[in-house]
Amino acid sequence: MADQGVVLAAPGEVALEAIDVDEPGPGEVRVRIDATGVCHSDLHAIQEDGWGHALPLLLGHEGAGTVERVGEGVDGLAEGDRVVLGWHTACGACAACVRGLPRQCKRPPSAAGKLHRAGGSALTPFLRTGTFATRTVVPAVAAVRIPDELPSEQACLLGCAVATGVMSVLETARVWEGARVAVIGCGAVGLSAVQGARIAGASEIRAIDLDEGKREQATRFGATHVEPGPVDFVFDVVSRASTFEQALGMIASGGTVVVVGLAPAGETATVDLPALFRRRARVLVSHGGDHLPHEDFPRLAEWALDGRLDLASMVTRSGGLADWSDAFDAMQDGSVIRTVLTP
Ligand SMILES: [Zn+2]
Ligand SMILES: [Zn+2]
Incomplete structure (x- = not known):
């Protein structure tokens, strides 16, 4: 069967179409996509006309699949390996990597040039992965093996x-045991932050969301309260002026606001500077929880298998690639935690 992918061809023009997938080059692997989550960032990319990526853009960046072909010089991966694709990888050569901070890498590698519209122009894989597709090609560093017992x-x-959610808590913020935590926005990332806070041993986890159903849902993932209150850490997964200002208003002395969500272009917030000073507030920005796929996916997978991390309850809707549009609708009306498409 011919390969297919969901492509943003021009601003506002998205469609499932035929694509060509080349052989992997040196250091690359070709992966058959078995399942892909539908994330807010995919919608953000559509709304922001590619969000800095060259068009046409192959959407999707939350994929699991099976290695089909291994390029020259790839170690540690073989045909048939089940993998999760990671978009937040490290190049090993930029200033941050050289300083020993691969989680802050400025130039994650990509395998550009291996994907095309049928018979036509090169596709940019969104966040270097492009998972709304039957197959994709990624640098080997972006494919991390997972245990066979974990369903794709x-x-x-x-x-x-x-x-993003768990590592924002454990890595970006380094929440300590006994800390008081709040999470604003209880979608898939927010619920993952709630679970991260539970794993970190937080004494209090406040789930804040406009939707009562989502607040209630969060308690099943570990939230202990569903109303605001003074806390040591606030994770703003929504990132609008109102939520950021609410977050700054909630932290106790020495508290930290962690900006996790993607704000739309032009969004600005007002900061009460005397209050910021009085509270000795810290503001951190989390890019995907500063995760490093090779280090973090294996332990996250282990936690999923031993029950510390509930992934199954987060998948509340499924479909094929053709359902991409309905999946975005469901995301926007708040009726799902996560839609997973199985190409
Ligand atoms: Zn995402
Ligand atoms: Zn780097």
Whole structure:
């Protein structure tokens, strides 16, 4: 069967279409996508006309699949390996990597030039992965093996929502045992932050969301309260002026606001500077929880298997690639935690 992918061809023009997938080059692997989550960032890319990526853009970045072909010089991966794709990889050569901070890498590698519209122009894989597709090609560093016992429909969530939410807590903020935590916005990333806070041993986890159903849902993932209150850490997964200002208003002395969500272009917030000073507030920005796929996916997978991380309950809707549009509608009306598409 011919390959297919969901492509943003021009601003506002998205469609499932035929694509060509080349052989992997040196250091690359070709992966058959078994499952891909539908993330807010995919919608953000559509709304922001590619969000800095060259068009045409192959959407999707939260995928799990099976290695089909291994390029020259690839170690540690073989045909048939089950993998989760990671978009937040490290190049090993930029200033941050050289300083020993691969989680802050400025130039994650990509395998550009291996994907095309049928018979036509090169596709940019969104966030270097492009998972709304039957197959894709990625640098080997972006494919991380997962245990066979973890179903792809759950494993794919490790690639973005879960890595972002959990690692924002454990890595970006380094929440300590006994800390008081609040999470604003209880979608897939927010619920993952709630689970991260539970794993970190937070004494209090406040789930804040406009939707009562989502607040209630969060209690099943570990939230202990569903109303605001003074806390040591606030994770703003929504990132609008109102939520950021609410977050700054909630932290106790010495508290930290962690900006996790993607704000739309032009969004600005007002900061009460005397209050910021009085509270000795810290503001951190989390890019995907500063995760490093090779280090973090294996332990997240282990936690999923031993029950510390509930992935199954996060997948509340499924479909094929053709359902991409309905999946975005469901995301926007708030009726799902995560849709997972199985190409
Ligand atoms: Zn780097
Ligand atoms: Zn994402």
